[in-house]
Amino acid sequence: MKLSDIRCERLREKDSLTATKLLSLDADTGHDLLQVLEEEPELLIAAYVDETLIALVQLEASAPQSHLNVFVAPQYRRQGIGRALMQVAEAQLQAGGTRKISTSVRSGVSPSLAFARSLGYTPYYSLIYMERTGGSFPQETASARLYRDEDFVDAHSLYATAFHEMRVRVGCFPDSVVAEPNEGRRTAWAADAQDRLVYELDGKIAAYSHIHGNEISSVSVRSDLQRRGIGRTFMKYLCNEIHRRGYTSVILSCVVGNEAIHLYNSLGFQETHRMEYMIKSPDNSEHSRSGPALPASLQ
Known part of the structure; x- marks a missing residue:
């Protein structure tokens, strides 16, 4: 040929x-x-x-x-x-x-x-790909709700800052910067707002996540509020929400070197494979x- x-x-x-x-x-x-x-x-x-x-x-x-x-x-x-x-x-x-x-x-x-x-x-x-098949978590009180368009500025700032800081800690992303918000991204977020969620603390957005089917494609906690249990509570809520939507497992990926893997392991996520x-x-x-x-x- x-x-x-x-x-x-x-x-x-x-x-x-x-x-x-x-x-x-x-x-x-x-x-x-x-x-x-x-x-x-x-x-x-x-x-x-x-x-x-x-x-x-x-x-x-x-x-x-x-x-x-x-x-x-x-x-x-x-x-x-x-x-x-x-x-x-x-x-x-x-x-x-x-x-x-x-x-x-x-x-x-x-x-x-x-x-x-x-x-x-x-x-x-x-990237480490992980899956959890353990069913829903016992119901806990969580100040989580669906994302709304008026959340965009605060949610995007939280998301962009947290991921930039993670990339800096991991050390594999020398060109990482804090992504700037723009109207194109705002429109994209509004288009699938039903798959975006926020967690509130004292009336302000403390965490943000985007889910896609049975995948938690991103989750981030405001930098000054990390290590206070918000991530764990929010993750349990997200897993339960995915199960509520009819899925039997939850998947996610984690950059090698990201300390969040310890949280995922403790919640029952197990590695399925890695991508280079x-x-x-x-x-x-x-x-x-x-x-x-x-x-x-x-x-």
Whole structure:
């Protein structure tokens, strides 16, 4: 097969089932793209030979830092396809203004790690994925409620400051800054306000969280109120809320080095797997300027 035979386009809805089957062929490398397929299929580019789906590319929009992943069907590996797709996607992101590109591999999958390194990616940070299946906690009094638009300034400030301080403590994020609020983010928060919650203390927002399905995708406590039991009480409330919505388990992820893992362990969360995130600056890497030819862009 010639690389020039490959056609790339946005994943078609009618091919979603085929994509699920393809990603299921290798659970170690396909697991996380299965979640992307379920939640954000618009991020996926499909690679075809004739009408056969042979690979998928997770391609975020160009931004100062964007994320990129490639999955190639096992029977089409070791033919240069994954490398070529990565290089085309990197070039497209760079042309759109991306200065840094991250990718991720599951810990313990040596070929994937070696592949990323061969393309110039270096270690960035690691995430521990955790799950709790112990059912609801005994009901406790918690001053928690759904997020409202008028909470945005205080909730965003709390969230942005707490995560910046965590990144500084962990030491893997030298470029971390406190994210500034903007109207685009405010609109996005309002769009799924039913999945955002706040915890109040003395009439002021003391903690904030965003849940997505059965996942606690973020949780943060105001810096000056940490180590006062608010995080534990709020976490129990969030777990109970997720169970109330019909789920039987709760999942979350934690940056390696984040002390919050001790709280999660004490609440019954157990590690399921780890992901290694890697990063590169394409404009400083010779890997982005060489390699097999493919169509000029991923559409």
